[in-house]
Amino acid sequence: MKIIKLEFVIAAVLAFVFSMNAQTNISSVSIDLGVIRNYQSNFGNDKLYAFYPAVNVGGQFFANYLEWEFFASYWSDGISKVFNVRDAATYSYSSVVFGSQLYLYPSKILEEFPLPIYLTSGISYNKINEKYIGGSDFVGNHNEDNSFQLMTFDIGLGIYFPILEKIRLRIDANICIPFKKDDRLYNQGRNGTLKFGFDYFFNQ
Numbered sequence: 001m002k003i004i005k006l007e008f009v010i011a012a013v014l015a016f017v018f019s020m021n022a023q024t025n026i027s028s029v030s031i032d033l034g035v036i037r038n039y040q041s042n043f044g045n046d047k048l049y050a051f052y053p054a055v056n057v058g059g060q061f062f063a064n065y066l067e068w069e070f071f072a073s074y075w076s077d078g079i080s081k082v083f084n085v086r087d088a089a090t091y092s093y094s095s096v097v098f099g100s101q102l103y104l105y106p107s108k109i110l111e112e113f114p115l116p117i118y119l120t121s122g123i124s125y126n127k128i129n130e131k132y133i134g135g136s137d138f139v140g141n142h143n144e145d146n147s148f149q150l151m152t153f154d155i156g157l158g159i160y161f162p163i164l165e166k167i168r169l170r171i172d173a174n175i176c177i178p179f180k181k182d183d184r185l186y187n188q189g190r191n192g193t194l195k196f197g198f199d200y201f202f203n204q
Contacts, residue, residue, distance in 0.1 A: 030054075069103065090134050093130055119156070158171055
């Protein structure tokens with residue numbers, strides 16, 4: 001089945017959302033800095049996490065307690081040497097990631113809610129590159145360089161801190177669950193992120 005180009009999906013979603021409700025808008029840009037659990041096995045390897053930066057654009061979604069976001073990111077595990085593991089090939093993984101998130105802020109629904117937390121859910125498109133570094137299995141087999149796609153459902157929890165009138169700090173953790181498990185990847189493609197985010201609001 002052919003994969004629909006991501007830019008067409010984004011354009012269609014934006015057009016649908018903005019046509020439905022005037023309270024939905026583009027009002028923020030963000031930068032996230034964090035780490036992601038990469039696709040390396042913890043057997044014979046201590047490089048299990050990769051630097052995970054992201055740029056985001058978002059805004060209000062129907063009500064003041066809901067926000068939407070589109071994001072783009074790139075990460076690489078940085079593996080360049082063969083692991084000291086017998087009868088196993090070494091591969092390096094990197095990924096370009098595009099996705100969308102919906103944020104729910106309980107404290108904006110219930111005034112007496114005591115914590116400045118938020119809940120997130122969304123989906124991500126991961127274009128994964130697998131690079132052969134060296135080594136082989138017990139009969140000399142290994143995979144050549146290749147790339148493939150993985151879609152994930154992402155859920156998370158975070159806490160936020162307004163620090164200036166138009167600037168907000170966020171800290172969140174997300175679990176990324178594949179729509180379809182991929183046996184080529186450690187944990188069949190399931191991983192997670194921990195991020196610090198800085199939001200700038202230009203239209204509020």
